Every structure is written in C-alpha cells, then in structure tokens.
Amino acid sequence: xxEFTHFNEEGRAKMVDVSEKPETARTALAHSxxxxxxxxYRKITNHELKKGDVLAVAQVxxxxxxxxxxxxxxxxxxxxxxxxxxxxxxxxxxxxQYRLHIAASIKTKGNTGVEMEALTxxxxxxLTVYDMCKAVDKGMIIGPTYLVEKTxxxxxxxxxxxxx
Amino acid sequence: xxEFTHFNEEGRAKMVDVSEKPETARTALAHSxxxxxxxxYRKITNHELKKGDVLAVAQVxxxxxxxxxxxxxxxxxxxxxxxxxxxxxxxxxxxxQYRLHIAASIKTKGNTGVEMEALTxxxxxxLTVYDMCKAVDKGMIIGPTYLVEKTxxxxxxxxxxxxx
Amino acid sequence: xxEFTHFNEEGRAKMVDVSEKPETARTALAHSxxxxxxxxYRKITNHELKKGDVLAVAQVxxxxxxxxxxxxxxxxxxxxxxxxxxxxxxxxxxxxQYRLHIAASIKTKGNTGVEMEALTxxxxxxLTVYDMCKAVDKGMIIGPTYLVEKTxxxxxxxxxxxxx
Amino acid sequence: xxEFTHFNEEGRAKMVDVSEKPETARTALAHSxxxxxxxxYRKITNHELKKGDVLAVAQVxxxxxxxxxxxxxxxxxxxxxxxxxxxxxxxxxxxxQYRLHIAASIKTKGNTGVEMEALTxxxxxxLTVYDMCKAVDKGMIIGPTYLVEKTxxxxxxxxxxxxx
Amino acid sequence: xxEFTHFNEEGRAKMVDVSEKPETARTALAHSxxxxxxxxYRKITNHELKKGDVLAVAQVxxxxxxxxxxxxxxxxxxxxxxxxxxxxxxxxxxxxQYRLHIAASIKTKGNTGVEMEALTxxxxxxLTVYDMCKAVDKGMIIGPTYLVEKTxxxxxxxxxxxxx
Amino acid sequence: xxEFTHFNEEGRAKMVDVSEKPETARTALAHSxxxxxxxxYRKITNHELKKGDVLAVAQVxxxxxxxxxxxxxxxxxxxxxxxxxxxxxxxxxxxxQYRLHIAASIKTKGNTGVEMEALTxxxxxxLTVYDMCKAVDKGMIIGPTYLVEKTxxxxxxxxxxxxx
Numbered sequence: 001x002x003e004f005t006h007f008n009e010e011g012r013a014k015m016v017d018v019s020e021k022p023e024t025a026r027t028a029l030a031h032s033x034x035x036x037x038x039x040x041y042r043k044i045t046n047h048e049l050k051k052g053d054v055l056a057v058a059q060v061x062x063x064x065x066x067x068x069x070x071x072x073x074x075x076x077x078x079x080x081x082x083x084x085x086x087x088x089x090x091x092x093x094x095x096x097q098y099r100l101h102i103a104a105s106i107k108t109k110g111n112t113g114v115e116m117e118a119l120t121x122x123x124x125x126x127l128t129v130y131d132m133c134k135a136v137d138k139g140m141i142i143g144p145t146y147l148v149e150k151t152x153x154x155x156x157x158x159x160x161x162x163x164x
Numbered sequence: 165x166x167e168f169t170h171f172n173e174e175g176r177a178k179m180v181d182v183s184e185k186p187e188t189a190r191t192a193l194a195h196s197x198x199x200x201x202x203x204x205y206r207k208i209t210n211h212e213l214k215k216g217d218v219l220a221v222a223q224v225x226x227x228x229x230x231x232x233x234x235x236x237x238x239x240x241x242x243x244x245x246x247x248x249x250x251x252x253x254x255x256x257x258x259x260x261q262y263r264l265h266i267a268a269s270i271k272t273k274g275n276t277g278v279e280m281e282a283l284t285x286x287x288x289x290x291l292t293v294y295d296m297c298k299a300v301d302k303g304m305i306i307g308p309t310y311l312v313e314k315t316x317x318x319x320x321x322x323x324x325x326x327x328x
Numbered sequence: 329x330x331e332f333t334h335f336n337e338e339g340r341a342k343m344v345d346v347s348e349k350p351e352t353a354r355t356a357l358a359h360s361x362x363x364x365x366x367x368x369y370r371k372i373t374n375h376e377l378k379k380g381d382v383l384a385v386a387q388v389x390x391x392x393x394x395x396x397x398x399x400x401x402x403x404x405x406x407x408x409x410x411x412x413x414x415x416x417x418x419x420x421x422x423x424x425q426y427r428l429h430i431a432a433s434i435k436t437k438g439n440t441g442v443e444m445e446a447l448t449x450x451x452x453x454x455l456t457v458y459d460m461c462k463a464v465d466k467g468m469i470i471g472p473t474y475l476v477e478k479t480x481x482x483x484x485x486x487x488x489x490x491x492x
Numbered sequence: 493x494x495e496f497t498h499f500n501e502e503g504r505a506k507m508v509d510v511s512e513k514p515e516t517a518r519t520a521l522a523h524s525x526x527x528x529x530x531x532x533y534r535k536i537t538n539h540e541l542k543k544g545d546v547l548a549v550a551q552v553x554x555x556x557x558x559x560x561x562x563x564x565x566x567x568x569x570x571x572x573x574x575x576x577x578x579x580x581x582x583x584x585x586x587x588x589q590y591r592l593h594i595a596a597s598i599k600t601k602g603n604t605g606v607e608m609e610a611l612t613x614x615x616x617x618x619l620t621v622y623d624m625c626k627a628v629d630k631g632m633i634i635g636p637t638y639l640v641e642k643t644x645x646x647x648x649x650x651x652x653x654x655x656x
Numbered sequence: 657x658x659e660f661t662h663f664n665e666e667g668r669a670k671m672v673d674v675s676e677k678p679e680t681a682r683t684a685l686a687h688s689x690x691x692x693x694x695x696x697y698r699k700i701t702n703h704e705l706k707k708g709d710v711l712a713v714a715q716v717x718x719x720x721x722x723x724x725x726x727x728x729x730x731x732x733x734x735x736x737x738x739x740x741x742x743x744x745x746x747x748x749x750x751x752x753q754y755r756l757h758i759a760a761s762i763k764t765k766g767n768t769g770v771e772m773e774a775l776t777x778x779x780x781x782x783l784t785v786y787d788m789c790k791a792v793d794k795g796m797i798i799g800p801t802y803l804v805e806k807t808x809x810x811x812x813x814x815x816x817x818x819x820x
Numbered sequence: 821x822x823e824f825t826h827f828n829e830e831g832r833a834k835m836v837d838v839s840e841k842p843e844t845a846r847t848a849l850a851h852s853x854x855x856x857x858x859x860x861y862r863k864i865t866n867h868e869l870k871k872g873d874v875l876a877v878a879q880v881x882x883x884x885x886x887x888x889x890x891x892x893x894x895x896x897x898x899x900x901x902x903x904x905x906x907x908x909x910x911x912x913x914x915x916x917q918y919r920l921h922i923a924a925s926i927k928t929k930g931n932t933g934v935e936m937e938a939l940t941x942x943x944x945x946x947l948t949v950y951d952m953c954k955a956v957d958k959g960m961i962i963g964p965t966y967l968v969e970k971t972x973x974x975x976x977x978x979x980x981x982x983x984x
Contacts (some may be wrong), residue, residue, distance in 0.1 A: 005299040021405040083509030106947030135169040143307020181411030220876040247673030333627040345739030464498040471635020548712040573836030661955040791825040799963020
C-alpha cells in the first residue's frame with residue numbers, strides 16, 4: 001500500500017528528496033469551476049466589456065499562481081515550468097445559473113510532477129473570477145477542483161475515470 | 165442593479181479606490197473541503213503520526229496564504245490582517261470516503277473586506293492536504309469552496325442561507 | 329538645500345523613519361511609454377484579438393507591481409494602497425512608429441508618498457508590453473518614465489512643468 | 493511575418509510552451525539611464541558618502557529584481573539565472589544635468605532568453621536611484637530603456653544598430 | 657503563568673487576533689553577530705573596496721528582510737513598518753578573529769510589536785555577510801542573536817539585563 | 821589566498837557567473853539552536869499539545885525559507901532544491917535552561933552550492949520557535965548558527981572540525 005512520502009524519520013514534514021529522479025517531460029491538467037448567477041454570466045460575456053474582461057484578469061492570475069505554487073504549497077518543489085495554458089467554457093446549469101469551467105494545463109521538464117501547479121492555477125483562476133464579480137453577488141460557489149490527468153514520471157500516468 | 169466595480173472608464177481592470185471608505189472592523193468566514201479515501205483518512209488521523217501531521221502543515225499554509233492574498237488575486241487590496249484561524253472537522257460521506265471540512269476565519273480593521281482572504285486561505289488549505297496525500301491517491305476532490313458570512317463595511321453583512 | 333534622507337549616521341542606507349508623519353490622503357501620477365513598430369501597433373489594436381489583448385495583461389501586471397513596490401525598491405516603505413488605475417493612449421510618432429502612452433495613478437492614505445508605486449507600475453506596464461511583443465520585434469524602446477504629479481504630505485504638492 | 497506567441501487558441505494570454513527548446517547558453521544586455529540635476533550628481537559621487545552610496549543600493553535592487561522577473565512580468569518563464577552584473581557610467585548632458593547610464597548584463601543556461609531579466613534589472617536600478625534621491629528633486633527622468641544585445645537560442649542573436 | 661497565544665481551541669496554530677489592541681508607537685532592537693577570520697576582516701574593512709562593500713549589501717538585505725518578516729515567519733502579523741536602521745561595529749575577539757556586531761532597530765505604529773522584524777533583519781544581515789565572504793572561509797559563526805529591547809504595547813517594555 | 825568573488829571590475833557587488841560550472845549533486849548541512857527556559861521547554865514538549873506543536877510550525881517555516889533563500893540573500897543564485905529536511909534534538913544546558921538543536925539538510929543538483937539555503941533554513945526555524953514562544957519569555961537566545969558540512973562542487977567538500 002502506498003505510503004505518505006512527506007514525513008521524515010521523526011514523523012515530521014519534509015520536502016521529499018527527488019535528487020535521484022531523472023528529469024523527464026511532465027504534464028498535468030486540472031479542472032475547477034465557478035457557478036454564477038445569470039446576471040454575472042451576462043456581465044462577464046457582455047461584448048461591450050471587450051477590452052477589460054474578467055476572464056483576462058483571471059487567466060493572468062492563474063498563470064502567475066502556477067509559477068508561485070512552490071511558495072504557496074509548503075512541501076512543493078520549486079520547478080521551472082515550461083508552459084502554462086488556461087482555457088474556459090460555459091455551461092448553463094439551471095435556468096438562472098451558469099457554470100464557468102476552467103482547465104489549467106501545465107508542462108515542465110523536471111524531476112517531479114506538476115499536479116500541484118495545475119490545481120493551484122485552476123483554483124486561483126476561480127478565486128479571481130469571484131473577486132472580480134463579488135460586488136454583484138457573494139453567493140458564487142467555487143469547485144469542485146480536481147486533477148484530470150498527469151503524464152510523465154516513474155509512477156506512470158494518471159487519468160481520472162469519471163469527471164464531476 | 166449592482167455593477168462591476170473593478171473596471172475603469174476605458175473598460176479595463178483597476179484596483180477599486182477605497183480611499184474614502186472608513187476603517188471598520190471586518191470579518192469573513194469561508195468553507196472548503198477535500199474528499200479523500202478511507203485509507204488517507206486513517207493515515208491523516210492516525211495517532212502515531214502525532215508530531216508531523218498533515219493538518220498542521222495545511223494550516224500553516226492557509227495562514228500564510230491569507231497574508232499573501234493581495235499578491236495572488238490581482239485586484240485585491242493589501243490589507244494588514246489582525247487575525248487568522250483555521251479549523252477542521254471530518255464527515256464520513258460514503259462507506260470508503262471521508263470529507264475534511266475546512267473553515268477559514270479572518271479578521272481585520274480596514275477599509276475593505278476580507279472575503280478573498282478567507283476564500284484563499286480555505287482553498288490553499290485544501291490544496292496542501294492534496295499535496296501531502298497525493299502519493300497515496302490522486303483522485304481526491306477539493307471543494308466546493310464558498311463564503312459563509314462576512315461582517316462589517318457599508319454594504320452590510322452577508323450570511324449564506326443554505327450550505328453545501 | 330535639500331539633503332538625502334536615506335542615510336544613517338554611519339553614512340549607510342536606512343529606511344527613513346516616518347513614524348511621526350501624520351496619515352494623510354496622498355496621490356501620485358507617473359507616465360511611461362513604449363515605442364513600437366506599426367506592425368506591432370496593428371497587432372495590439374487589432375479587434376480580432378478582443379479577448380486576450382496585450383494591454384489587459386500589461387495592466388494587470390502594473391496593478392500587481394504597484395502593490396509589490398516595497399519588495400522591489402529596497403528603501404521604500406510598505407504602504408497599503410487604496411486605489412490603482414492604469415490608462416493608455418496611442419500616438420503616431422513617425423510614419424512607421426507608434427508610441428503607447430501609459431499613465432499610472434495611485435492613491436493611499438498613509439504617512440509617506442506613493443511616487444515610487446506610480447513609477448514602478450508605469451515601468452512594469454511598459455516592460456510587460458515589451459515581453460508580449462518581443463517575438464515580433466526586439467527593438468522597442470521604453471520610456472522616458474517620470475513623475476507627473478503628487479499630492480498630499482507635508483512637503484507640498486509636485487507638478488511637472490513641461491512633459492516629455 | 494512574425495506572430496505574437498503569447499496567445500492561445502481562444503485568443504487569450506498563455507505562458508508559451510518552451511518544453512521542446514534545448515537548454516543553451518544565453519546572454520542579454522539592456523541599458524537604462526536616469527537624468528539628474530548637478531546637485532544630485534555631486535551628492536551621489538561625493539566621496540564622503542563612501543560607505544553607503546546610492547549606487548550600491550541600486551545595484552543590489554537590480555540584481556534582486558533580475559531574479560524576480562518571472563514574478564513581475566506575467567508571461568515570463570521562471571529561469572535559474574547563472575550570472576547578473578550591473579555597471580554604471582556618468583555623462584554630463586547639459587551644464588546642470590548629468591545622466592547615469594546603467595548596463596544590466598544577464599547570463600543563463602536555459603530554454604528561453606533573458607531579455608526581460610536584463611530590461612527589468614536596468615529599470616529597477618534606475619527606479620531605485622530615483623527613490624534614494626527624490627527628497628532632493630522629483631524631476632528626474634528615467635530612460636529610455638532598451639535591449640542592447642542578446643545571444644543564444646534558435647532565433648539567432650540580436651544587436652541594436654544605433655543606441656539612444 | 658504566561659501561556660502560548662498562538663494556538664486555537666483545537667490546539668492548532670493560529671495568527672493571534674490583535675483586532676482589539678490599540679495602534680501605538682512601538683520599537684524593537686535586536687542584535688546578532690558574525691565571527692570571521694582576520695583575513696576576512698581586512699578584506700571587508702579594506703578601504704580600496706570603497707564602492708561595493710560587503711556591509712552595504714548586507715544592510716540592504718536586512719532592510720528588505722525586515723519588510724518581509726510576515727512572509728517568512730508563519731504566524732507573524734503583516735505590519736507596515738515606519739523605520740528600519742541597521743548599524744555595525746567591530747570587536748577583535750582573538751588574535752586572528754574579529755566579530756562584526758549587528759544592531760537592527762525597527763519602528764512602527766501598529767497593534768502588535770516588531771520584535772520578529774528586528775530579529776529577522778539582524779539574522780539576514782549576518783547571513784548575507786556569510787554569503788559574501790564564504791568563498792574565502794566557510795567556518796564563520798553567526799550569532800548569538802537576541803532581542804535587546806522593545807517598547808510600546810500593553811504588555812510593557814522589555815530590556816535585556818545582561819548581553820552576550 | 822582566496823579572494824572575494826562577489827565583486828565586479830568596478831568594485832561593486834554582482835551575482836557571480838556560474839554558467840561554466842557543471843551541474844553536480846550537492847548537499848549542505850547547517851546547525852542552529854535556541855536556548856529557552858524550562859517553562860517553555862515543557863510547553864513545547866507537552867504531549868497535550870499533540871496536534872499543533874511549535875516545532876511543526878517551525879519546520880514548515882524552515883522548508884519554505886530554504887526555497888526562498890535566493891529572494892532573501894541578495895547575491896544568492898536561484899537553485900531548484902531537490903530535498904529539504906529539518907530535524908530537532910533537545911539538550912539540558914542548565915538546571916532551568918534547555919537548548920533546542922536544529923539541523924537543516926539540503927540537497928540539489930545544480931551548478932552552485934546550497935550552504936546559504938541550509939543556513940537560512942536553520943535560522944528561520946529558530947526565529948519561528950522564538951515567535952511562537954515569545955508571549956511567555958522574550959529572553960530566548962538564538963544560535964550560534966554555522967555550516968556543518970557541504971559536499972559537491974569543484975572546490976571540494978567542507979567539514980567543520982569542532983562544533984559549538
């Protein structure tokens with residue numbers, strides 16, 4: 001059975017030693033979402049706001065957060081990311097509710113995976129949408145947030161069977 | 165109808181001017197959660213790991229993220245927080261699944277609210293639990309994450325009616 | 329004659345003591361610019377790129393840099409900014425050259441001024457435009473960058489007589 | 493014709509994927525400047541301030557900013573720099589005006605260039621001089637700031653023909 | 657008997673609530689030191705290195721670290737410092753050993769003290785001297801580091817009786 | 821005789837060029853300590869505080885500081901660390917005084933050493949213990965802090981002969 005790897009012999013947290021792991025190409029894809037009222041949906045997608053849209057700000061925030069993941073998540077290794085891409089799609093979930101789907105895709109060539117970078121980017125993207133829209137409605141719901149897939153590394157690939 | 169406040173006259177994002185708002189006591193409470201397998205549940209709550217437990221690391225990460233919210237969320241104001249508290253509770257959601265509930269409570273005395281600080285702290289707390297446990301299982305699900313209540317400020321208090 | 333204030337009795341740099349200065353409303357406005365080829369001008373202002381335009385990214389970078397000024401400029405005081413606004417205008421300077429004018433406006437209520445925050449925001453805004461366009465042309469020129477005006481504080485207001 | 497590379501299929505900003513680019517030795521050299529009154533010139537170059545001079549502080553700021561470029565410029569890749577050097581020279585531009593020339597030279601071995609690191613270091617160096625001298629005169633002018641040359645990478649070298 | 661204040665009802669760490677504490681003027685003074693060989697002592701104090709001395713870099717590092725203390729020490733409150741000053745003195749401790757004494761003095765007007773800022777600044781100052789000199793000798797010893805005095809706040813002043 | 825390497829031809833600080841140094845496996849081990857009263861010793865080691873102990877927080881702070889060393893120490897190279905481990909031991913030094921020994925062990929594969937990362941991690945660990953306990957007693961003493969050993973790199977290994 002798999003064991004926690006973040007603890008040292010004293011039972012305390014450590015940053016896992018990955019010195020012996022080879023540098024390989026790695027990718028991770030995470031999803032998050034934020035569910036908003038139809039009023040907010042219309043404001044975000046309104047073509048009159050064409051220059052300063054909410055999603056442009058959220059996307060920049062997500063890219064910057066991906067790069068800062070090692071500063072935010074204590075036991076994460078600092079990894080020089082080689083690519084970050086954020087994409088969006090909308091779904092109508094009830095008559096007056098829309099859900100913004102957020103996909104964060106990360107690439108690196110390193111000796112540990114980038115799952116946390118993808119999850120952090122997707123989370124910060126949703127949080128930023130919340131921030132930009134909270135003057136209109138504070139009832140928005142973020143998530144669920146989860147890993148969709150990862151590739152690379154000796155432990156093999158991961159692909160989520162069913163998605164939320 | 166409430167309008168977006170984060171856009172300037174050119175339709176671009178700005179950091180809203182709060183210079184004229186008085187400094188008042190403000191609080192915010194946000195919830196997040198992470199759903200894990202019973203195997204991970206047992207490892208986290210195992211009393212033999214009493215010195216370096218996963219939740220201690222997640223809690224430190226959450227407190228530090230609350231303080232860095234203005235660095236992570238682009239249009240957030242920098243606010244000198246006066247108190248941050250993170251608390252946990254467990255719920256069994258299926259025979260082999262447990263859900264860790266995370267409550268992030270923030271206080272300040274300032275001219276803008278701390279909703280984003282509470283939501284960011286709760287999110288980073290869940291992300292850190294994911295990071296500490298992902299060697300065992302990458303299928304954990306984070307969230308939903310939402311604001312439970314806020315107090316203080318001229319726009320009045322907010323309290324979520326039903327909770328997820 | 330005015331003296332340098334950033335040096336202590338040993339002749340070394342210090343962060344000036346502003347404890348005794350009252351908290352007053354303060355503003356600063358700085359300008360920068362970046363001169364680009366007509367090809368880049370057309371790409372930036374092209375209406376087909378309506379969702380992810382260069383200036384939206386540059387503006388987010390500028391707002392975030394304003395908040396981090398105290399981290400970037402060694403002897404700057406950390407100041408809780410209360411408002412940041414970035415605006416743009418274009419000028420044709422030669423037949424094949426256009427100049428993007430950048431205005432960074434900062435507000436706070438504090439015991440020291442926000443000139444550095446305005447200058448840093450304007451500079452980072454121009455640097456980000458360079459970064460987003462450098463695959464097309466590396467010959468772009470940034471600046472000049474200068475303070476246009478400041479208000480508030482015991483030393484009186486400043487207003488630039490002639491501008492570049 | 494060269495195209496913008498920072499946009500994804502949705503027309504939004506992304507951090508360009510450089511995973512396939514080989515790690516090669518790369519250098520970049522950028523120039524900035526700050527024009528000051530003769531009063532400030534004399535104070536900076538005054539030999540009595542031998543221990544805590546303005547330029548020493550500006551240089552430290554520049555080196556630290558070079559390392560933080562990926563945090564400041566949203567779509568920049570994090571790059572482990574292998575060398576940073578800042579040098580200065582003075583020019584008398586009018587009877588009562590002097591110009592401090594700033595050269596920022598960066599080295600790395602990586603899969604993307606360090607132009608932004610050089611431009612950011614030079615800009616922050618000039619901003620720091622402004623900060624240290626602004627108690628004497630707020631009319632100083634920063635820049636122009638531009639790339640002088642870069643070497644390494646598949647797109648070939650760049651060398652500026654005429655300089656400002 | 658005084659109790660730990662950093663723990664919540666679950667026995668976990670929290671950032672102490674200081675919302676009710678009044679904003680008062682506060683100061684703290686901490687000392688550290690680094691003991692170096694006479695060779696390093698001569699190199700540092702050598703008047704030929706008048707422009708780029710080791711202590712100038714260490715001092716800038718100390719001022720910047722004071723401002724970042726809340727980022728480095730998990731349960732520290734973010735405090736807008738109003739003044740930071742670092743000073744140095746040398747003592748010959750053995751025939752071939754010299755000790756550089758470092759005093760870090762911090763001021764603020766806030767609702768919690770600045771002891772940690774003073775201790776962090778003094779520590780980082782010593783660490784930076786080590787870094788600048790380690791090519792010559794890695795045997796340098798840092799510390800002891802301790803609080804000398806603090807003033808302000810409801811718990812009264814602290815003044816160290818005997819010093820190390 | 822070894823020379824300072826952090827200065828350029830103008831006698832100013834620079835970040836040393838390590839471009840030509842090969843990437844090799846490197847380790848460093850540093851020690852620090854904090855001397856506390858028996859009251860604090862008992863509170864820290866008290867088994868009733870089993871979930872939120874002081875040392876867990878200090879250890880997280882140390883790991884995070886190791887990763888941020890290049891941000892804190894001006895001329896340090898950014899290095900992607902591959903492993904960080906912190907361990908503790910207690911010693912009774914007088915009838916009413918106990919000393920917490922802190923060992924910080926760092927690994928990387930890079931072109932420069934990790935001595936500063938180890939020293940910074942050990943120092944921040946001790947500072948965090950101070951912060952968590954200072955409500956009880958402000959007289960705690962940190963250090964001495966020193967390098968115990970390093971391996972890897974062309975200049976050979978270092979091992980401290982006698983320890984403090």
